[in-house]
Amino acid sequence: MSDPVELATRFCRVLRAEGLAVGTGQIIDFCRAAAELGELYWAGLATLVSDREEIAVYDRVFRAFFSGHESMSMPEPQPDAPAVMRTAHTAGLADPSDEDADQQVAMASHVELLRKKSFADCTEDELHALFAAGARLPVATRRSRRYRAARKGSPDFQRTLRASFRTGAEPVRRAWRVRRLRPRRVVLLLDVSGSMAAYSRALLFFAHAGVRAQRGWEVFCFGTRLTRVTRELAQGTPDEALRRAADEVVDWDGGTRIGESLKRFLDGYGHGGLARGAWVVVCSDGLEFGDPEMLGQQMLRLSRLAHRVVWLNPLKEDPAYEPLVRGMQAALPHIDVFSSGHNLAGLVEGLAGALGPR
Template sequence: MTESSDAVAVATQFGRALRAEGVEAGPGRIAGFCRAAALVEPRDLYWAGRATLVAGPRDLPVYDRVFASFFTGAPTETAQPSVRVHVEGTLETELEVALASSIELLRQKTFADCSPEEIAELARLMEEMPLAVPRRRSRRRTAARSGSPDLRRTLRRSFRTGGEPLERAWSRRRVQQRRVVFLLDVSGSMTEYSRALVMFAHAALRAGRRWEAFCFGTRLTRVTRALATADPDEALRRAAEEVVDWNGGTRIGESLKRFLDEYGHRGMARGAVVVICSDGLEVGDPDLLGQQMARLSRLAHRVVWLNPLKEHAEYEPLVRGMRAALPHVDVFSSGGSLASLDALRRELGAL
């Protein structure tokens, strides 16, 4: 049994113990175990786990043995399936903390340390995150009960009263969502993070029509259509097929220049929130990167830069590319875990 200081990891450790014995207890099943166990008494914990963590009859003997060993310290002998295991003592208090923290542990875990199963679970959690989309006032106007006088509609109504403007009309400027553009670095130095960040872009694209996504390494590739499918794994597969320089080199400046030349000045970046996900390890000309970031900052409403290396407390933006870009960045954050992306999600709504 773990000490109270380690109570937050009880549920996760139990799932790992089952996986080590061959039981397919992935993050999804562990999360289900947490939800089920929160609804039952501690003495019924055995049955909550059996209902959520066991995939079939062949796993029952292993589950009984691991449960008895993990929670009661009993010898690892096969337990009888019909025997109800009672959990007493301080486990109830510790388990309440652990059950609530299983998903939180995954939220705080850096993408570089996540297994493929955990990345899949993170994709599901991203789909459930409500994304706050920044808004702006449009130049177009709409009818309203108050606001600015609408002379055209007022004059039209005056025809009914012999030309006297007795019934006045009002209008206001429409409010619409700002466009959000993702520029995702999928070069070799971002291998440990690119999959999760593409998953986040996929969840964002499904949340609204005014989201765009591009991938870049040594060249720029638009992947908005590739990510416009419901299945995250299929979206990732389609994006990987279109991006020919995945896990290659990094030319951020040249990729930004192409984005601005072909898309940005045509309206995609104008008034938009542009989110660049990259570690800033530029192998091209850093002066070119600085020039293109200056162009982007003049067009965009806000420029957000997510650098997963910022997750480490000792990180300093000393590489040439990052130093050239930072003067033109409005928000500099990590984006290396689900928790940091959740913080960005809330911050986007206030931009």
């Protein structure tokens, strides 16, 4: 059998020839994800595809490239055997013993269960295991003004004209281009008041994973006041980062003044560039102790400034939940995505359904 890394590299080159923006960094991420997940198809889909329109191309290339490898054919979804539970032996990237394979399956199964377990019910060790396995965060992107060569898209007249010089000024070979994708800033506003005590630590774990994994993430904590903790979460282990963040946040487990905190954010940071064109994600239960009218006014300012406003409320875990508190009533008209953030699956699903090039 061919060397797994060489095989994966050749597959990525074929994808690049089909117009996907697959660089050296994506190839390295693909090899690492495939070795960790043990599933070639899903590892490539998560690391090599950056646009929903590219999924069809990826599927076609995957089927054609691995058509001679039965163990690498595209998997069918099975509720009793999720893809993350398959081992590297199935994907052909490793050859572990049966005992090692069983351990990998058990570990992946345990993490998959933790992803759907409420943060309020997770122990300290379970939170460490959950985020140590990787949050697989969605990437917020935007279309830049710059273009790249592609197999389809809008006509690239300049490259077409240059190529025609080789064919007697006849445009035999036409060139195409598409806009490049750039990361879009993501701003997390985390409620660390007393009513969110069961979720605050897990949310900071999530923020730490986001800041370490992707550029352009900014994190603020708020209760009765606003505190920027991006720098504290950017280095070290999760425990060290949370310890530094806790030293900065003086109103931990206190009251909640969402409207005043949003005003401080917009006055001090938002209009200065952090919120302009960004995804702003508010993680809070909406229990406002301040003036709801102020909250509504600041949410209106935020919606006009940000690209999208996402509100993740862990109380939405309950199917019978209705946003009847005054704070949520004032904020809802200015929210683009309203979802639950009570577990890791809810956090990722709420963001993945919203983030993307717009």
